[in-house]
Amino acid sequence: MNPVHLELKNVSRAVFRRVNKTRVKTQILSSLDLIVQRGELVTIMGPSGSGKTTLLRLINRLAEADSGSIMLNGKDIKEYDPFELRRKVGMVFQIPVVFRGSVNENLAVGMKLWGYENDIYALARDCVIPLELLNADAEQLSVGEKQRVCIARALANQPEVLLLDEPTSALDAASAEKIETLLLNLRKEKGLTMVWITHDREQAKRTGGKRYFLRNGRLEEDHE
Numbered sequence: 001m002n003p004v005h006l007e008l009k010n011v012s013r014a015v016f017r018r019v020n021k022t023r024v025k026t027q028i029l030s031s032l033d034l035i036v037q038r039g040e041l042v043t044i045m046g047p048s049g050s051g052k053t054t055l056l057r058l059i060n061r062l063a064e065a066d067s068g069s070i071m072l073n074g075k076d077i078k079e080y081d082p083f084e085l086r087r088k089v090g091m092v093f094q095i096p097v098v099f100r101g102s103v104n105e106n107l108a109v110g111m112k113l114w115g116y117e118n119d120i121y122a123l124a125r126d127c128v129i130p131l132e133l134l135n136a137d138a139e140q141l142s143v144g145e146k147q148r149v150c151i152a153r154a155l156a157n158q159p160e161v162l163l164l165d166e167p168t169s170a171l172d173a174a175s176a177e178k179i180e181t182l183l184l185n186l187r188k189e190k191g192l193t194m195v196w197i198t199h200d201r202e203q204a205k206r207t208g209g210k211r212y213f214l215r216n217g218r219l220e221e222d223h224e
């Protein structure tokens with residue numbers, strides 16, 4: 001897998017440059033800058049409603065910034081075909097939503113869409129999905145298992161960046177730990193670039209990545 005190079009055209013590697021986002025007259029993101037290097041993991045913390053999800057959604061254009069620019073591999077994300085952008089930039093949500101059908105069918109979606117030759121067994125292994133679950137009805141899985149399927153499904157698109165919106169918040173402690181370990185292994189083994197939102201500062205510290213707080217529409221680095 002070829003990791004992404006996130007950069008601001010001709011200046012530095014960055015995703016966000018003076019990005020502003022207002023919702024119903026409230027400014028949520030205010031001249032926000034963020035630089036994410038190729039293969040880097042950054043975590044973003046912040047109170048509920050501070051705009052963390054909005055910030056992630058801007059990266060794969062589930063939402064649009066009012067002004068400012070967001071670059072991916074030196075190219076403004078608006079210049080990408082949205083479909084291609086969402087393949088390159090995978091997203092994992094707090095509450096996993098599986099597609100109807102078997103686990104197998106969920107994992108095969110990327111192949112169908114993009115013609116990729118993914119090894120389903122390797123995907124399952126990478127995401128700690130027991131092989132005997134491959135033929136199970138995805139809707140019947142536990143929340144933790146569903147989240148692993150969602151991560152595997154995102155990987156099946158062979159993304160360059162993975163956006164993680166509180167991926168362990170809806171899980172019990174044991175499942176949360178499994179997902180956290182799985183994500184950290186993926187980063188180590190595949191060099192995936194990750195933007196990981198978490199409300200858990202200890203988790204953010206365990207990732208070993210650069211940590212930010214989203215406050216008053218901007219990111220402040222957590223140096224402690």
Ligand SMILES: Nc1ncnc2c1ncn2[C@@H]1O[C@H](COP(=O)(O)OP(=O)(O)O)[C@@H](O)[C@H]1O
Nearest residue numbers: 023024028046047048049050051052053054055
């Ligand atoms: N679709 C929407 N329409 C209007 N306001 C929204 C919408 N989505 C989020 N907001 C508002 O934007 C702010 C930031 O939300 P969000 O990005 O979800 O924050 P966080 O993920 O940090 O909890 C909140 O005040 C929220 O109420």
Ligand SMILES: [Mg+2]
Nearest residue numbers: 052053054165
């Ligand atoms: Mg959120």
